[in-house]
Amino acid sequence: MKVGIIGTGNMGTILSEALLDGKAASPSDLIVVNRTRAKAERLKHKFTGIMVANSIQEVIKHSNLIFLCVKPNDIFPLVKDNNALFKAEQCLVSITSPITTDWLENITPCSCARIIPSITNRALSGATLVTFGKKCESHWQKKLIDMFSAISLPMIIDDKITRVASDIVSCGPAFFSYMTRRFIEATVADTNIDEETATKLSEHMLIGLGDLLKKRFYSLPTLEEKVCVKGGITGEGIKVLEKELDGVFEKLLQATHRKFDDEVKHLEKVFNP
Template identity: 55%
Template sequence: MKIGVIGTGNMGRILVEALIDGKAVSPSSLVITNRTIAKAMNIKNSYPGVEVEESPLNVAMNSDLIFVCVKPKDVYQVLQKISPHLTSNHCVVSITSPISVEQLETVVTCSVARVIPSITNRALAGVSLMTFGTRCEEKWKANLKELFTHVSRPLEIEEEITRVSSDIVSCGPAFYSYLTRRFIQAAVSETKIDEETATILASEMLIGLGELLRKGFYTLPTLQEKVCVKGGITGEGIKVLEAELGEIFEHVFQATHEKFEEDLGETNKQFKR
């Protein structure tokens, strides 16, 4: 099976690298392109077996499974270019949340799916969110789930929870990176610890926390209970968090959903929905 990737920006490159490093595919099974060809060639330099094509059309003509990894505003244009050369044997996958599988099916007649990856997939971890079109053949559903099992935990979701699910698995790493950086900055500001040491300690703490959860030693609530000893120092810190966090995370989800609605408006114009 030949796998095409149209767009090798941040997420497109992460997808290619994760699939290869996770041994889901061999480099020679990948056909890629990018508007700036140099970006695609950079991937080929790391994985010489990867084939680089000059256009989305060439990728589609030489692939069975095609990932469209471009910005939402560019998806419709890419689909229009490749659609005449797709057959019922192809499967087209978009990785962007504002475009539904129903919209994809209005432009192409083959199997379609949406797979929303996460930067955590680069470490062969995290979740990949999947939604399949009504015409998506069972073989493609099975193929996609098997592919992404190598780099993540594939999870099929319904359309109505796409945005919030993406907020958690795709935006979440950036949100928690920001919170951790603020945590580190506060430690440096309020104590004699230096930034480098604080960064090492915080990073290793996050890695250890992830391992505790992954291995099932604790759930989030039981982990907090174990660390937060009655009358102890951790409890005093928790009191501050409870008092000062307020509705910050509610506001985060409100902001992401507001931007999502804005993106939907733009893509709906293109897909005439």
């Protein structure tokens, strides 16, 4: 089966590398294209056997499964301009949250799906969010679940929770990386620890935390309970977090949902004029 990747920016590259490292696809299966050819060539240098196409049309013509890894605003013109090339036996997958499978099904004969990856998939870990179109053939549904099981935990979700699920799975790593970085900066500014040591300790703390959860030694609440001894030092820190973080995550979600809603309204006019 030939897998086409249209767009090898950050997420297109991460998806390609994860599929290859997870043995969900072989380099000879992949046909990639990017507006800046050098980015696609970098993938080919890393994974010998990948085919770098000269055009989007070449990818569509020679692929069975096609991933659209471009910006939301670029998807409608890309699909519409090349609509004559798409075939009913192909499967078309968007990896961006504002694009619904219904919109894609209305303008292409393909089986359609939306799969929202995470940067954690690069480590063959984390989750991916899956939504199948109403007309998506069952064999494609099985193929996609099998493929993404090799690099993640694929979770089929309803459109109603797309944004908040994406906040957790796709945006979450950036949010928690930012908070960790601010934690490191505070330790360096207010104590005698150097940045390299603080960073190394923090990274291994996060890795260890992930391992504890993965191996199911503790749940998040029980883990906090085990560390936070009543009347102890950790408890004093938790009191600060409880006070200072009050309402922060609610505001974060409100901001991402506002942006998402604005994008959906704009894109809906494009897909359904």
